[in-house]
Amino acid sequence: MSMTDHVIETDGLSKRYGRKLALDHLDLRIPRGRIHAIVGANGAGKSTLFRLLLGFLSPSSGSARILGRDSARLSPADRARIGFVNEEHTLPGWMRVADIARMQRREYPRWNQRAYDEVIGHYHVLPEQKVGQLSRGERAGFNLALALARSPELLILDEPTLGLDVVAKRAFLESLMYSNATDQCTVIYCSHQMEEIERVADNLIILERGRLVHMSAPDEFCARVSHWVADIPFKGPDAADIPGLLERQRIDGLHHYLVFDQDDGFAEFLRGAGARNVQCMPVSLDRAVNAFLAKNHIAPGATH
Numbered sequence: 001m002s003m004t005d006h007v008i009e010t011d012g013l014s015k016r017y018g019r020k021l022a023l024d025h026l027d028l029r030i031p032r033g034r035i036h037a038i039v040g041a042n043g044a045g046k047s048t049l050f051r052l053l054l055g056f057l058s059p060s061s062g063s064a065r066i067l068g069r070d071s072a073r074l075s076p077a078d079r080a081r082i083g084f085v086n087e088e089h090t091l092p093g094w095m096r097v098a099d100i101a102r103m104q105r106r107e108y109p110r111w112n113q114r115a116y117d118e119v120i121g122h123y124h125v126l127p128e129q130k131v132g133q134l135s136r137g138e139r140a141g142f143n144l145a146l147a148l149a150r151s152p153e154l155l156i157l158d159e160p161t162l163g164l165d166v167v168a169k170r171a172f173l174e175s176l177m178y179s180n181a182t183d184q185c186t187v188i189y190c191s192h193q194m195e196e197i198e199r200v201a202d203n204l205i206i207l208e209r210g211r212l213v214h215m216s217a218p219d220e221f222c223a224r225v226s227h228w229v230a231d232i233p234f235k236g237p238d239a240a241d242i243p244g245l246l247e248r249q250r251i252d253g254l255h256h257y258l259v260f261d262q263d264d265g266f267a268e269f270l271r272g273a274g275a276r277n278v279q280c281m282p283v284s285l286d287r288a289v290n291a292f293l294a295k296n297h298i299a300p301g302a303t304h
């Protein structure tokens, strides 16, 4: 482990695919412990970042370290400290659940049977079932049970609930959140599902076109976005004049504004623009992140 105790450290990390710059001088530091969510629009560079961190791709420039090791030179022993679950859940369909668990128990010296039993206990998975017979949700749970039982120091979950129904998503999140095994490791959770992130994440990391644009606790981020409703006759102020504007809409004759980093001064601004009634409302994380991502030209400095 490095002196700084960051599980992930990138310095000026860039990845270019031909003319496309997928990661753009990314400086990211993720501290050890807790659950960190990485979010970003499609194509923001999340999968590229994971591939670079795990050494499956080489950077165009800059460097990446994972658990204090250079990503480009990970040994099998380093890899054994890292768990990775994605939506593909690639296990041989013809093998039985019990046989895979037995094989992994032998293969991984830090195997934690209690963690395995605890997580798999959330699912109706029978040991004699073949992987190919499991439902998508059961397969996701089985993968999570295996990943946590290997006692990783770092567990990367890349869209692990993609394609699962609401019940299966909830089962997955609960088995993750209530597992004692997660106390011992740092979890990186990558998802487009904000309600999941709201429930599990301690830290929210937002990537936009290969750059880090925000990092803070999710509720701190939410508190910086506010929703204002104003009763303004006629068309209201021009978008270019509205401070911190992320999104605006006109619904039933009322003007709705989602704005970033605005305080009571914004009410004054709206009154100055002719508003008779002004109301401010809190915003869900889903709404806040999506409005933030939809608005390209506002990119506040990342907070560490």
Ligand SMILES: Nc1ncnc2c1ncn2[C@@H]1O[C@H](COP(=O)(O)OP(=O)(O)OP(=O)(O)O)[C@@H](O)[C@H]1O
Pocket (backbone or CB within 6 Å): 017, 018, 020, 021, 022, 040, 041, 042, 043, 044, 045, 046, 047, 048, 049
């Ligand atoms: N092998 C490749 N060749 C060319 N361009 C690529 C390649 N892989 C990714 N890209 C481009 O790099 C950018 C980042 O892609 P990446 O898959 O890392 O994004 P992402 O954030 O994981 O997206 P999503 O949320 O859709 O999975 C995208 O614009 C994509 O088109």
